[in-house]
Amino acid sequence: MSVTASSSDRGAQRAGPPRRGGRLWPRIKQDRARYLMVLPAVLLIVVFHYVPLLGNVIAFQDYSPYVGIRGSDFSGLVNFQQVLSSSAFWSATRNTLAITAVQLVFFFPIPIILALTVNSLLSRRVRTVLQSVTYLPHFFSWVIVVTIFQQVFGGAGLLAQWFRSNGWQPWQFMTDPHTFLALVTSQVVWKDAGWGMVIFLAALSGVDTAQYEAAAVDGANKTQRMWHVTLPSLLPVIILLLILRLGDSLTVGFEQLILQRDSVGAGVAEVLDTFVYYRGILNGDWGFAAAAGLMKGVVSLLLVLGANKLAHVFGQAGIYQRHDAPTQRKRRR
Amino acid sequence: MTNHVGSYRPSRRDFLLGVSAVAGVAALAGCSSGTAAGGAPANPAKVKALLPTQVPGQDYLTPAFPSVNGTPAIYTTYPKPPLPASVAKAPGNGSTIHAMQPIYGPVPPAGNRLTKAMNAALNANFDVSFVADNSGGYVDKLTAMLASAQDIPDWTVIPTWSEPPRFAEAVEARFEDLTPYLSGDNIKKYPNLAALHTNTWKYAVFNGKLMAVPYPNISPTELLIYRQDITDKLGLSIPSSTDDLLNFGKAATNARSGRWAFDNLWAALGDVFKVPPMWRIEGSKLVSRYETDEYAAALEFNAKLFKAGYVHPDATNATGDLLTRFSAGKTVLVPGNLLGWQQVVKEYGASVPEMHVQGIAPFAADGGAPLLWRPPAARMHNFFRKGTDSAKIEEMLRISNFFAAPYGTREYELKYSGKEGVDFTRDKNGVPITNKQYLRDGGTNGAYYYFGGAEYSLADVSHRQVMSDMGNWLKNAAKDIQDPAFYGINIIAPADLSGLTQQMTDFEADVFNGRKSVSDLAGARKSWRANGGDKLRDYYAQYLKTAKK
Numbered sequence: 001m002s003v004t005a006s007s008s009d010r011g012a013q014r015a016g017p018p019r020r021g022g023r024l025w026p027r028i029k030q031d032r033a034r035y036l037m038v039l040p041a042v043l044l045i046v047v048f049h050y051v052p053l054l055g056n057v058i059a060f061q062d063y064s065p066y067v068g069i070r071g072s073d074f075s076g077l078v079n080f081q082q083v084l085s086s087s088a089f090w091s092a093t094r095n096t097l098a099i100t101a102v103q104l105v106f107f108f109p110i111p112i113i114l115a116l117t118v119n120s121l122l123s124r125r126v127r128t129v130l131q132s133v134t135y136l137p138h139f140f141s142w143v144i145v146v147t148i149f150q151q152v153f154g155g156a157g158l159l160a161q162w163f164r165s166n167g168w169q170p171w172q173f174m175t176d177p178h179t180f181l182a183l184v185t186s187q188v189v190w191k192d193a194g195w196g197m198v199i200f201l202a203a204l205s206g207v208d209t210a211q212y213e214a215a216a217v218d219g220a221n222k223t224q225r226m227w228h229v230t231l232p233s234l235l236p237v238i239i240l241l242l243i244l245r246l247g248d249s250l251t252v253g254f255e256q257l258i259l260q261r262d263s264v265g266a267g268v269a270e271v272l273d274t275f276v277y278y279r280g281i282l283n284g285d286w287g288f289a290a291a292a293g294l295m296k297g298v299v300s301l302l303l304v305l306g307a308n309k310l311a312h313v314f315g316q317a318g319i320y321q322r323h324d325a326p327t328q329r330k331r332r333r
Numbered sequence: 334m335t336n337h338v339g340s341y342r343p344s345r346r347d348f349l350l351g352v353s354a355v356a357g358v359a360a361l362a363g364c365s366s367g368t369a370a371g372g373a374p375a376n377p378a379k380v381k382a383l384l385p386t387q388v389p390g391q392d393y394l395t396p397a398f399p400s401v402n403g404t405p406a407i408y409t410t411y412p413k414p415p416l417p418a419s420v421a422k423a424p425g426n427g428s429t430i431h432a433m434q435p436i437y438g439p440v441p442p443a444g445n446r447l448t449k450a451m452n453a454a455l456n457a458n459f460d461v462s463f464v465a466d467n468s469g470g471y472v473d474k475l476t477a478m479l480a481s482a483q484d485i486p487d488w489t490v491i492p493t494w495s496e497p498p499r500f501a502e503a504v505e506a507r508f509e510d511l512t513p514y515l516s517g518d519n520i521k522k523y524p525n526l527a528a529l530h531t532n533t534w535k536y537a538v539f540n541g542k543l544m545a546v547p548y549p550n551i552s553p554t555e556l557l558i559y560r561q562d563i564t565d566k567l568g569l570s571i572p573s574s575t576d577d578l579l580n581f582g583k584a585a586t587n588a589r590s591g592r593w594a595f596d597n598l599w600a601a602l603g604d605v606f607k608v609p610p611m612w613r614i615e616g617s618k619l620v621s622r623y624e625t626d627e628y629a630a631a632l633e634f635n636a637k638l639f640k641a642g643y644v645h646p647d648a649t650n651a652t653g654d655l656l657t658r659f660s661a662g663k664t665v666l667v668p669g670n671l672l673g674w675q676q677v678v679k680e681y682g683a684s685v686p687e688m689h690v691q692g693i694a695p696f697a698a699d700g701g702a703p704l705l706w707r708p709p710a711a712r713m714h715n716f717f718r719k720g721t722d723s724a725k726i727e728e729m730l731r732i733s734n735f736f737a738a739p740y741g742t743r744e745y746e747l748k749y750s751g752k753e754g755v756d757f758t759r760d761k762n763g764v765p766i767t768n769k770q771y772l773r774d775g776g777t778n779g780a781y782y783y784f785g786g787a788e789y790s791l792a793d794v795s796h797r798q799v800m801s802d803m804g805n806w807l808k809n810a811a812k813d814i815q816d817p818a819f820y821g822i823n824i825i826a827p828a829d830l831s832g833l834t835q836q837m838t839d840f841e842a843d844v845f846n847g848r849k850s851v852s853d854l855a856g857a858r859k860s861w862r863a864n865g866g867d868k869l870r871d872y873y874a875q876y877l878k879t880a881k882k
Contacts, residue, residue, distance in 0.1 A: 064499055064502055065476070065479070065480035065499075066479065066480065066499065066502045066503050066506045066507070067502070067506075068480075143652060146651075146652050147652040150647065150650055150652055150653070154646055154647060154650065155645075155646020155647065156591065156593075156645060156646045156647055156663070160646070161589075161591065164588055164589050165589065172646075174650070175646070175649075175846055177848060258651070259651045259652060260650075260651070261651075261839075262649045262650070262651055262842050263649055263650050263651070263846070265839065265842060265843045265846065265848045266839040266842075266843075267843070267848065278835050279835075282498070282835070283498050284476075284497065284498020284499045285498070
């Protein structure tokens with residue numbers, strides 16, 4: 001996905017595709033400045049993300065922090081068995097997948113739509129105001145968001161009191177388990193759609209305006225320009241975010257759900273993260289929590305890799321690809 | 334410790350502790366400091382031998398309502414300065430002691446005036462690390478800290494509701510055994526600590542050893558409080574039976590005007606329906622609270638209240654605050670405790686001057702003699718790091734003794750009000766009124782409160798009406814206080830079983846909100862038993878012999 005090419009790259013291209021093996025050290029020497037720039041970030045990730053992965057060994061132990069990893073008994077797959085045989089785990093998984101699916105359909109397109117709308121506004125002042133108003137809720141904590149929703153839609157809230165003053169029964173939006181998916185999605189939309197819009201606006205600003213002019217000259221109207229110029233330019237970013245979202249699909253929030261768990265019941269509000277919290281962490285059953293987390297991580301990794309592969313099949317770059325990958329070769333033609 | 338206007342400000346946590354009695358008492362009874370971490374339960378004779386002798390303390394002042402059956406004494410007077418000192422000379426040796434305690438408000442800046450005043454009075458460099466414990470932050474810090482041996486300070490305060498998981502193992506590995514310093518007559522070196530009730534000391538026994546200096550709990554914890562100003566205005570009669578509660582609910586609820594009769598009464602209904610906090614001993618068997626008929630009856634009744642619409646809709650919501658709703662007049666009758674009663678008057682009394690809070694005389698659902706379950710006698714523990722030398726341990730014990738001074742002494746005033754002129758001024762009754770300096774230095778939010786404490790007492794010289802209301806309520810209710818099963822025995826449930834309560838709490842929330850019905854209780858009981866309830870029963874059965882003494 002690199003846009004610029006340095007002169008040394010062009011030199012390498014003229015020499016033909018790079019060979020595997022045997023030529024590694026000269027390549028590293030050639031790029032040593034870039035490696036040095038990247039080194040601090042890589043070290044940070046290795047130390048704070050990869051090394052702690054070794055700690056996942058506690059998923060196979062009956063871990064007690066007071067005796068440490070070396071002092072804890074090895075328990076093999078017992079923790080995994082306990083997680084998989086718990087009916088609450090499957091219920092939590094179902095809820096997690098339901099929330100992810102609904103949010104994928106109803107939340108994911110909204111920042112795109114917002115970005116397209118804001119981008120097509122002529123007045124700069126209106127754009128700035130709209131942008132600020134929509135992305136500010138991102139900075140509120142979930143406690144505030146849920147409290148606001150409670151004060152407006154709750155049983156004693158504004159809407160309910162208006163219903164009552166007209167003699168009707170209030171709509172129990174915040175405590176009805178059947179509308180919980182809609183509630184959670186609307187909260188996420190209110191809070192984060194504006195923030196997501198910022199990414200797409202940035203992508204939109206990279207679209208070559210000459211293409212719009214060319215399309216207009218060819219007789220395309222506004223809708224056709226959006227469909228044939230704007231959206232295809234956004235496509236790489238959309239695919240990238242979709243893949244990342246898929247990898248994150250088993251994480252649907254913690255604070256937001258734990259605050260509302262008692263109002264709607266654990267039957268619909270329990271997700272994998274809250275399940276691990278109540279069943280594992282609160283009880284000090286660290287091995288159990290680690291086993292659940294490990295399984296979640298492995299599944300998410302497989303999802304990301306699979307989605308990335310799928311993106312390659314459709315001719316997109318995805319989140320990463322090999323240097324001589326088919327998609328790049330196709331583009332150079 | 335005495336609750337004093339302008340000084341002690343009981344935190345939300347204190348109030349919530351009372352409100353969540355069901356989970357609270359059950360959790361406290363189950364999760365409070367334990368005996369066996371895989372070891373056998375302590376022999377009752379052995380435990381008796383290691384407890385300190387009780388030596389009644391000196392009365393510095395006459396209470397308006399004395400303590401009866403473990404209730405707090407109530408004072409409506411304050412001694413004239415100069416105040417008597419319960420400790421002859423400063424307890425410290427000038428050494429540096431690192432300590433850690435929770436604070437229920439913002440963390441005060443280091444080296445502030447209150448710290449300096451305390452250090453001067455203690456004759457020690459008492460370096461306290463205050464950790465904010467709003468919404469459970471303290472247990473997270475403790476869990477991380479206890480995992481590594483190097484990070485333990487000399488002195489750690491651990492509330493019983495903040496005990497991290499696998500606590501028995503942590504206590505064994507990290508803290509010093511205090512039995513040789515405190516058992517039997519050794520306690521007489523520390524007269525204020527010797528005045529603590531023996532039941533309080535029982536809760537400081539971990540793994541068959543005396544491991545901590547306890548900070549006493551207030552008893553009873555649950556009662557129903559109501560707004561007398563609202564009931565007078567509406568001409569409502571005060572309920573004294575469950576049928577009365579239903580009628581009261583109907584009469585007091587006016588959803589259109591934003592007033593509901595109740596908040597979630599579940600916490601107090603346990604006492605009304607005589608549901609055991611955790612177990613009932615029947616002969617040689619243990620019956621869980623969830624298996625009792627009383628529990629089913631209480632569940633059904635509370636569900637009825639919810640269904641009828643008498644309960645405020647925000648009651649089961651995690652973001653609202655029960656006290657705030659009560660003070661705003663959105664609810665009329667709520668579950669509370671004595672500290673909460675006093676707190677709501679103090680905090681909102683100025684902005685809601687017509688507020689007059691009263692307690693409902695305890696009554697029983699079956700019409701018989703009312704019942705109030707006695708909560709565990711200690712609510713916090715003071716632990717000293719393992720391996721500390723004996724001279725330092727004795728110095729820390731003397732400091733704890735200093736902080737355990739009763740109401741009416743100079744040490745007590747320093748603890749709850751700070752230094753005269755700097756932190757407080759005296760009102761016309763001689764009572765200290767603390768100022769912003771004290772609040773900024775953390776005093777109002779609990780700084781230095783928990784390192785030691787006398788048995789609970791309540792005091793308020795300016796709000797005599799409230800004290801008299803409380804005193805009369807206590808006088809009537811004291812006879813109803815009873816010990817639940819396993820009272821006085823410290824038991825920690827094993828890690829994978831102590832989370833069973835959450836399942837049932839979720840079930841209860843489902844029943845109250847109408848998602849499930851009481852007829853689903855049979856299924857819930859079965860899954861409770863299958864998910865570890867029977868194992869838990871077997872675990873507690875080990876203590877039956879100890880309990881029966």
